[in-house]
Amino acid sequence: MTLVPVAEAQARLFALAAPVATERLPIRQAAGRWAADDITALRTQPVADLSAMDGYAIRFADLPGPWRVIGESAAGRPFAGTVAAGEAVRIFTGAALPTGADTVLVQEEAARDSERLMLDGEGPAHRGRNVRARGLDFHAGSRLIAAGERLTPARIAVAATGGHGALPVRRSVRVALAATGDELVPAGGPVSGAQLPESNGVMLAAMLADLPVAIVDLGILPDRLDVLTEAFRTVEADLLVTTGGASVGDHDLVRPALLAAGGAIDFWRIALRPGKPMMAGRLGGALVLGLPGNPVSAFVTATLFVRPVVAHLAGARDPLPVTTHALLGEDLPANGGRTDYLRARLEDGRAYASTIQDSSMLLTLARSTCLILRPAGAPAAKAGESAEILVIA
DSSP states (O other): OOOBOHHHHHHHHHHHOOOOOEEEEEGGGOTTSBBSSOEEOSSOBSSSOEESSSEEEEOGGGTTOOEEEEEEEBTTBOOOSBOOTTEEEEEOTTOBOOBTOOEEEEGGGEEEETTEEEEOSSOOSSTTTTEEOTTSSBOTTOEEEOTTOBOOHHHHHHHHHTTOSEEEEEOOEEEEEEEEOTTEEOTTSOOOTTOEEOOHHHHHHHHTTTSSEEEEEEEEEOSOHHHHHHHHHHOOOSEEEEESOOSSSTTOOHHHHHHHTTOEEEEEOBSEESOTTOEEEEETTEEEEEEOSSHHHHHHHIIIIIHHHHHHHTTOSSOSOOOEEEEESSOBOOOOSSEEEEEEEEETTEEEEOSOOOTTOHHHHHTOSEEEEEOTTOOOBOTTSEEEEEEOO
8 A cells, every 4th residue: 555645644634624613703702713805994993193212292394492391191091282493292102292392302312391391412313203103003994804714813913003903713623542562551550460551542632722613522433333333423513633543453353343333534644754554534524544553653743734624624724833944963874765853852943853763762852952854765864964854843
């Protein structure tokens, strides 16, 4: 069977399902969601010419003064009159510039004796100095946030300033998590003989914690075709993620259970190390991802596929993880026919791959801060060369 390249597998997954339905949320509840539509300004900001400094509102043509101070303008309490020739208004940062004034003389360059104001410095160099012009930030009708952009704290702030109290977003993505294997016991429970604490489920839940998801925990499912089939048939989710049982052994029952439950397989086996035996398909209205049982393989495939699929379903315009570059701290051998993601640590801007890359070694993963991406067929690389990396901590 031909192995599916990583980029092709990601594209095929995104094509299998459209983003989930939209809803409107109060702005304080919308952080971390993706905008379902363009969000445009309902007002102009600033709505008037404002002072950028504490000082005095003057007419530039009246320099070098002197002036007569005729009033005061503060944020939220503008001066109601008009500044005529030879007049000035005491003004504070964020206050509206009075009618007639066009410049602000900063207070550090002003000397005042009662209502008489004099220049005490070089003064403003040009008309409009120390003034934030109306609409400097944006005008009513301007696009503030594009559909598919994530609602970060800064975007929440600009939406609020633009006049919005609620925002159009995608609803939470329902993600069902199931760990398969007769050897697994719940984390923290007693372990005997060949039993193993289940770690993939808690790891995946942690990996999705910053995304808008509602977790459906199916717990640990035994290696029994009937139990797996019934669990898959009855689950209600947008995405079903299983770990273990996706390979070709006698006890690898996820694929036959998916088919028995009425699902379909789109592709299986990725040109990836670690994570080759990953499976993808559909079951009713849900996407299905069958991840390998080895915890490092599960982590890598979750990073490359589960998180991006959740982001895609949640409406992200750019759901793929963002890579960067670092210099290699040591030589790396030529790579084989699969894209390799090497656990590594960043030290002083250089990436050092872990000596042992066995996919069962969780401690190595826990101590890693990045993955070094080695394309299929990449030649040997020398220390000091640039490499593509994916930061994971």
